[in-house]
Amino acid sequence: MSISGRESYKDELTKLAFENERIICIEADLGGKKHPFEQSHPDRFFNLGIAELASIDIAAGLAEAGFIPFFSTFSSFAALRAAESIKLAMGYMEKNMKIVAAYGGVSGGWFGTTHHCLEDIAIIQTFQNIRIACPHGEIETRQVIREAAQSQEPYYIRLARNAVYDSLDRAEESSCRELLIEGAERANAKLCLISVGEEATELCKTILQENDSVVHAHVCYVDLKSLKSYIDELKQISDTFLVVEEHRATGSSASALALLMPECKVYSHDCGEKWPMYGGTHQDVLDYLGFGLAHLQQQIHFIGGTDGF
Numbered sequence: 001m002s003i004s005g006r007e008s009y010k011d012e013l014t015k016l017a018f019e020n021e022r023i024i025c026i027e028a029d030l031g032g033k034k035h036p037f038e039q040s041h042p043d044r045f046f047n048l049g050i051a052e053l054a055s056i057d058i059a060a061g062l063a064e065a066g067f068i069p070f071f072s073t074f075s076s077f078a079a080l081r082a083a084e085s086i087k088l089a090m091g092y093m094e095k096n097m098k099i100v101a102a103y104g105g106v107s108g109g110w111f112g113t114t115h116h117c118l119e120d121i122a123i124i125q126t127f128q129n130i131r132i133a134c135p136h137g138e139i140e141t142r143q144v145i146r147e148a149a150q151s152q153e154p155y156y157i158r159l160a161r162n163a164v165y166d167s168l169d170r171a172e173e174s175s176c177r178e179l180l181i182e183g184a185e186r187a188n189a190k191l192c193l194i195s196v197g198e199e200a201t202e203l204c205k206t207i208l209q210e211n212d213s214v215v216h217a218h219v220c221y222v223d224l225k226s227l228k229s230y231i232d233e234l235k236q237i238s239d240t241f242l243v244v245e246e247h248r249a250t251g252s253s254a255s256a257l258a259l260l261m262p263e264c265k266v267y268s269h270d271c272g273e274k275w276p277m278y279g280g281t282h283q284d285v286l287d288y289l290g291f292g293l294a295h296l297q298q299q300i301h302f303i304g305g306t307d308g309f
Helices: 005-019 036-040 052-064 075-081 083-092 120-125 137-150 198-210 224-237 253-260 282-288 293-304
Strands: 023-027 045-047 068-074 098-102 131-133 155-158 180-182 191-196 214-219 240-245 265-269
Touching: 005 023, 005 036, 005 098, 005 137, 023 052, 036 045, 052 068, 052 075, 052 083, 068 075, 068 137, 075 083, 075 098, 075 120, 075 155, 098 137, 120 131, 120 155, 131 137, 131 224, 137 155, 180 198, 191 198, 191 224, 191 253, 191 293, 198 214, 198 240, 198 293, 214 224, 224 253, 240 253, 240 293, 253 265, 265 293
Parallel strands: 023 045, 023 068, 068 098, 098 155, 131 155, 191 214, 191 240, 240 265
Antiparallel strands: 180 214
């Protein structure tokens, strides 16, 4: 039985730490009781409390000393509160440190606007040299954590809260940096859906099943370097794209791809620009923001025009 991306991260990092003594786990008061890493490697586990900016600076020092620190907190507090330290330590100095940002988008649900984050990808993308990954499901999350541990690059890994999904099938030897294409064999496909993150990927999977005129391209890495690497392959699929992403339109992956493919039509299914002030479950807040299956179906119909897709 699968587990959430957040739990997959804890478990996978704990396993990797048995193989690599340089791996360190840092938390900001959201690891919960009996954190598996703390139980297995108590001398390399540090709960620094609600001190996100200081935690990034401490992680930078540990990276300078040759360790591989993984720091986990809410995406809102990592990308916004600690932005300056991320810019300098990870973007400018390229320290080998990894941020695992849980509660991405509005997955915090009832936690409210202060704990929601629909701006993080836009912010981190502006800081060059940082890999940004938005894995879908347990298997992809585990693979991203392994890739991050093996890489010398700074990483920002966006996770949700407790949702449990099965990852898309990927060849065992392939990297999560590669596109996953569903429906590539469809000769009459006119629109390519591009999914970023868990909720978006689940929506695109559903659309693919009910609409044989679309292709689905799932992307895990959305930093600018990675997005550029997808361009040639995407252009072979279609010239019309709809990027589905639990994020604001401003600074989204769709806006970046639109600049990278000016000759193509790039649309965005996103969470809009209003504040997610509605209290409720993750799904309730997404519905309030107009992000979901019914809205996506309407948008696809609108893009297709009178001929439809």
